[in-house]
Amino acid sequence: MDVVLDDTDIKILSLIQGNARISNADLAREVNMAPSAVLERVKKLEQKKVIIQYNAVINPAAVQQKLLAFIFIKSKEGFTCSTDMAKKLAAIPxxxxxxxxxxxxxxxxxxRTADSAGLMQLMRNKLQKIxxxxxxxxxxxxxxxxxxHQLVIPKKNETA
Structure with missing residues (x-):
């Protein structure tokens, strides 16, 4: 995806990534543009799929998701792992x-699961069935x- 971003786009992305709830008026003030022009820029960034979505970052412990694990999965298919398997893995909440x-x-x-018992249940009841x-x-x-979860957004003159 080759999207050309100018300095204003980059500043908008940095501001939105830092606070997805920033108002259009505050965004316009920060980039020294009219609110209507900034809104148009943001809509174009969304249409070009530069901005994919807006999220709230939630403390996992607050919703009883205290166990974090990484699972390496080897497939019988070898290096040609199927996109079907990837979709099945991605469908697990x-x-x-x-x-x-x-x-x-x-x-x-x-x-992420509540605890080791939750991880074991995930392995037995969901992964094992794939x-x-x-x-x-x-x-x-x-x-x-x-x-x-934030990306490093390079300044215009830092891109190679």
Missing amino acids: EVQEVHHIAGEDCFLVKV PNILSTKTTIVLETAKED
Whole structure:
């Protein structure tokens, strides 16, 4: 996807990413533009799929999702892991991320559950039912030093 972004687009993206609830008036003030012009820019960024969605980041512990784990999944299909398996993994509510990876395994999956019993239930009742999973390796996170959902948005002159 080759989308050309100017300095104003980049500033808008940085501001929205920092606070998705920023008002259009505040956004316009920050980029020194008329609110109508900023609104048009934001709509174009949405249409071009630069801005995909707006989210609230929720503390997992507040909703009893205290256990974070990463599961490496090896498929019987080998390196040609199917998109069907990826879709089945992505359809599991506890699964937050599904990554097709290079190396011995096919997928790296990030999951959150209430506790180890919830993780075991996920493995037995959901993952085990997906055809062609050869093996899994699970890593449980003990403590998180950093978890950031924001991208580094390079300045216009930093892009290569």
